[in-house]
Amino acid sequence: MARPRLIAHAFGVVTGIAVLLGAVLVSPASACTCLPGNEADRYNRATHVFAGTVLAEEVEDNNTPDTYDDRNRYRIQVGLQYKGSVPPMVDALSTTVITACGVKLSVGVEYVVFAFGDSSDARVDITSCGGTRPASVGPPMTSGGSSTPTTPCATQAA
Known part of the structure; x- marks a missing residue:
């Protein structure tokens, strides 16, 4: 009796994980990532x-x-x-x-x-x-910047 219950529970967990993974993997990539700095x-x-x-x-x-x-x-x-x-x-x-x-x-x-x-x-x-x-x-800050970034900003128009 305990074995079918364990199998049903495992099946439910696997199904839940599959649904969550599907939602994450199918979602469009839309996160905005900016270069660090001031x-x-x-x-x-x-x-x-x-x-x-x-x-x-x-x-x-x-x-x-x-x-x-x-x-x-x-x-x-x-x-x-x-x-x-x-x-x-x-x-x-x-x-x-x-x-x-x-x-x-x-x-x-x-x-x-x-x-x-x-x-x-x-x-x-x-x-x-x-x-x-x-x-x-106020007006823009034009000095006091950090060092030049070494990673490109893929989302920033150039």
């Missing part, structure tokens, strides 16, 4: 750093079932430029998926934007790893 490090890694006010937000839907390729486009009126060169009006692009390093900005709010890429087409990329934050905190 704001001065993020400033040094950024192509452009500027203050600007978000005027509009629009989703660029790539017309595929996969939402991971959709991007938020934030129209920003540029104020002070701390690093690099961007036009007076620029579109900052970020994935719509926050867990994949997407950034959520609010219309009407001024930000210090840490951006990447060529701005000649008035478009730059931003990620949650970049350091973009409300401008009310």
Whole structure:
């Protein structure tokens, strides 16, 4: 009598483990991993750093079932430029998926934007790893960074 009960219990444990493993292994990889460091490090890694006010937000839907390729486009009126060169009006692009390093900005709010890429087409990329934050905190920290990181940030647009 005890043997069938033991077998049933073992079967239940194995089934439970299989279900949990299946859920973990089938889940899409969406974790955002950022390089270590402080704001001065993020400033040094950024192509452009500027203050600007978000005027509009629009989703660029790539017309595929996969939402991971959709991007938020934030129209920003540029104020002070701390690093690099961007036009007076620029579109900052970020994935719509926050867990994949997407950034959520609010219309009407001024930000210090840490951006990447060529701005000649008035478009730059931003990620949650970049350091973009409300401008009310103050200007960006430009010194006091740690040593140059030795590992690449796979999720940061270059």
